[in-house]
Amino acid sequence: MAATLTVYGMDDTPRGKLLSAAARLFRVQGYDRTTVRDIAAAVGIQSGSIFHHFASKEDILFAVTMEVIRFNTERMRLATEGVADPEQRLRGLIRAELQSIVGDTQEAMIVLVRDWRCLADDKQKEALAVRAVYEGYWMQALNDLQVEGRLDADPMVMRRLINGMTSWTSNWFDADGSLDMDGLTEVILQRAVTANGGTSA
Amino acid sequence: MAATLTVYGMDDTPRGKLLSAAARLFRVQGYDRTTVRDIAAAVGIQSGSIFHHFASKEDILFAVTMEVIRFNTERMRLATEGVADPEQRLRGLIRAELQSIVGDTQEAMIVLVRDWRCLADDKQKEALAVRAVYEGYWMQALNDLQVEGRLDADPMVMRRLINGMTSWTSNWFDADGSLDMDGLTEVILQRAVTANGGTSA
DNA sequence: CTTTACAAACCAAGCGCTTGCTTGGTAGCT
């Protein structure tokens, strides 16, 4: 089992502990099936006490969502900053996204993909706006790769296909299996770049 | 909007109409957020009357699940039967799976992917057992392709990656966009087969 | 070193509402 989330807002304050517990419960049973009583019990308080920290149950989901998006956007920035070669940048992005989905933030990422439609429309939009920065790193790398003639398909379509491959790993990837995360990164990368290019470092 | 489901059990009997309505509601709002009162209202009867046709709400989800798995398993069989060339078989499978996900059975497929964990364990197992046949067609084609040296990665891993790409299309594919389903099929197919092979018909 | 003050954190109880499902009975077709 991966270590507990260490995303910004999820520290050992009461609020942070609630967020971590909620993320785990949301992952295991889904947002709707998780009751505020479940969350309260997980951190050892009464159900009513939760509303001292959050305005509503949906607010907890929203907080989890935003924290994780922000955390992973920063992760994508770190994965690409100072890297000139677009293929290397793409490799870093794939590796980082896999890390999010089957690694340290997997609890919350699964919730993000599955339950984000439980949020009210305006909160969905707010989340999408922040997410746009995240996608920006991807499009930058893929567009650059295309300019060099090393991309195998339309950048936007390619991003969607990669996103599908990485997201789906939460359903099958086994960290103890014969294929590790670096190996999987290479396999996915080879789906995107043309075989001819030998320029990569 | 895609035509209403024409899966086996979803005819114009009261039971069939309930299944179609349930599948649509489950897709739009999710299983948990759909009440039996919603389903009843959609076909114009009282909520209690539902239990004349199904033992429980979960039973409706189970019925939708099984009907759709069976329908799509049959579709995969048809897509591959009598086709000798493994690349052609793979093309057929990809095209058929896309058809399931963004085409005629999209209502139920989205439900299948997102809500199937709402089923009790034994029902999950029953569904998985039937699903195994479905996956069998894929592994057959991919293994054959590998024997011919035309597969780019481990067959099992490749299947998972393809499954990710096709499933994710429900989040972005636009039937009215510039990329149609045949075009997308080719793009995905090229992620799997090696470029050198020119043997395909 | 104690007192007073105050806010954050929490409890115990329960309200109002919705949920899946049950019950007893009825209309209509064969």
Added chain:
DNA sequence: AGCTACCAAGCAAGCGCTTGGTTTGTAAAG
């Protein structure tokens, strides 16, 4: 007569959330 399909009414349980009051940690005032 007997079946399928349905209605009208409602029950028991669980839901998110509110309320009024109590504990706990911290820090300035005496």
